[in-house]
Amino acid sequence: MTETSELEQKRLVELEAAFELFNQTSTQLTQAYESLQYQVEDLQAKLAESDREKQKVGERLEQLLKLLPAGVIVLDLDQKIIDLNPAAIEILGRDAIGRSWDVVVRNVFLAQDDAGTLLTHNRMAYQLSESQLTFSEDDGSSSQSVGKILLIQDVTDARNLQQHVSRYQRLSSMGEMAASLAHQIRTPLASALLYVSQLGSGDLDEKKRQKFVDKSVKSLHHLENLIKDMLQYAKGGRVHDKKIQVAQLIENLKHAVESRIEQSASEIHYGHLTEELQIVGDADALLTALQNLVINAIDVVHKNAYITVNVKKITESHRDMVDIRVSDQGPGIDEALVNKIFEPFYTSRAQGTGLGLAVVRAVAEAHDGEAWVMSVPGKSTTFGIRLPLIQTEEAG
Numbered sequence: 001m002t003e004t005s006e007l008e009q010k011r012l013v014e015l016e017a018a019f020e021l022f023n024q025t026s027t028q029l030t031q032a033y034e035s036l037q038y039q040v041e042d043l044q045a046k047l048a049e050s051d052r053e054k055q056k057v058g059e060r061l062e063q064l065l066k067l068l069p070a071g072v073i074v075l076d077l078d079q080k081i082i083d084l085n086p087a088a089i090e091i092l093g094r095d096a097i098g099r100s101w102d103v104v105v106r107n108v109f110l111a112q113d114d115a116g117t118l119l120t121h122n123r124m125a126y127q128l129s130e131s132q133l134t135f136s137e138d139d140g141s142s143s144q145s146v147g148k149i150l151l152i153q154d155v156t157d158a159r160n161l162q163q164h165v166s167r168y169q170r171l172s173s174m175g176e177m178a179a180s181l182a183h184q185i186r187t188p189l190a191s192a193l194l195y196v197s198q199l200g201s202g203d204l205d206e207k208k209r210q211k212f213v214d215k216s217v218k219s220l221h222h223l224e225n226l227i228k229d230m231l232q233y234a235k236g237g238r239v240h241d242k243k244i245q246v247a248q249l250i251e252n253l254k255h256a257v258e259s260r261i262e263q264s265a266s267e268i269h270y271g272h273l274t275e276e277l278q279i280v281g282d283a284d285a286l287l288t289a290l291q292n293l294v295i296n297a298i299d300v301v302h303k304n305a306y307i308t309v310n311v312k313k314i315t316e317s318h319r320d321m322v323d324i325r326v327s328d329q330g331p332g333i334d335e336a337l338v339n340k341i342f343e344p345f346y347t348s349r350a351q352g353t354g355l356g357l358a359v360v361r362a363v364a365e366a367h368d369g370e371a372w373v374m375s376v377p378g379k380s381t382t383f384g385i386r387l388p389l390i391q392t393e394e395a396g
Contacts, residue, residue, distance in 0.1 A: 071126075073150040074133065075101055082147070091126065091152060101150075117155065125159045126152050185223060192219035228288065243390065244286065246277040246311055246322055252287050253309065257294045264298045264305060271310035277322050278390040281367040286385075289363040289371075290324065292356040293383045297328035300381070305330065313389070320389040321369070325382050332377035342371060360385065 071088030073081055079101045084092065096104045109118040109126075118126045129151045134143040195216040199209060250270060261268050279286075290309075297307045305328055312323045333341065342361040357371075360383070364371040369387035 069154070071150075071152040073101070073152065075148040075150065077145070077147055079148075088152060091154075117159070118152070123156070124154065125156045127155045128152050188219040188222040192216050192223070195219070241280055242283065244279050244281060244283050246279060246324070247273050249283065249286060249290070250309065250311065250324075252283070253290045253294070256287060256291050260295060260298055261307075265303055266298055266301070266305035266307060268294070268307040268309065271308065273311055275313070277311070277313060279322065279367070279387050280390060281387070282363075285363045286367070286387075289360045289385060290326070292360050293326040293385075296356055296383070297326060297330065297381075300330040301328060314386075316386070321386050322389050323384050323386050325384040327380060327382040329380050332379055332381050333373065333375040334377055338373060338375060341373065357383075 069087055071091050072085040073088050073092070074083040076082050081092075081096050081099055081101055081104065084094075084097060089096075092104055092108055096108075105112075105118070108120065110121050111119050116128060118128055120126070131149050131151075132145050133147040133149050134145050195212040198204065198212050199216075204212075250273070254270065257268065260266075294307060294309070298305050308325075308327045310323075310325045310327070312325065314321050314323055342357050361371040364385045364387065367387050369385060372384050372386065373381065374384075375381040
């Protein structure tokens, strides 16, 4: 009995110890649970606060998008429109959602110019910009593209304002032109009248008669150039829009300047065109601009000028362009004067109109291109007209 009692007593002690350990563990678990509850409640409160903040940000963003005058367009990876703000809906129509962006552009807009401006049938102009839409991983280690966000802005007023400014500048220049022409026409006209009046003299020998005829013709040519440049500058450089073969334009130039080349005992060489190039614009205006460059080279050198005309295809800002270059071996241009020579009425020659190179620039810019010059004083000068080419698929 004694051994049994001791064994039971031992077991009872062990049970009491185990129960005590259980109580301690239970107390610790209870405390840990209560602590976790507090943490959960704290996290829930923080999460609720974060949700409220996100909701506020979302509401502010939604209000901002509604009030934003520019259109916001969201595209998925398949270039389909998945969301529009009210301004974009007004431009594209609500039925644009779910449709391909390319299809919507073709339906809504008439054309897109070289500056990326989208033009509608009712002469509205919109500027388009885009940004990739990406989502970052939670750890910020990488990001994945999920589409694009496009911003489309109405720039019609700015475009019209620029056109009005350009028109005002032309009108202002025409006012200056009229005053300048009145002065410039007087001299060659008086010379022509004087020489023609001498032709009626009975005692005039044949040599002097021919001399007066030549001087009269020269004065009349000067008058013709003045009027031609004035009219071309007043037109703004572009009246018609037709497809033009660059090779044909150069061929027309050959015939147009042939007499001036012969009269000045000059020599002109044309580079070989290696491929068919096409541009869009006013063939007469472009021919006038190129004639002005060749005549300018002749007038600078006076006699026995050596002139080259070359055509080169280049790529600029992801666009195919053509450079038509006219070079001479004349005295060159001082660096200080390079920036002035395209200005109206600037000329360094007594017989210059002051409009020839201004016409070249006006024509180039009217064809979405530019006029440029590169000169080495004492050696040579190259003038160029850079124009956008028709893309291969457009040309077909």
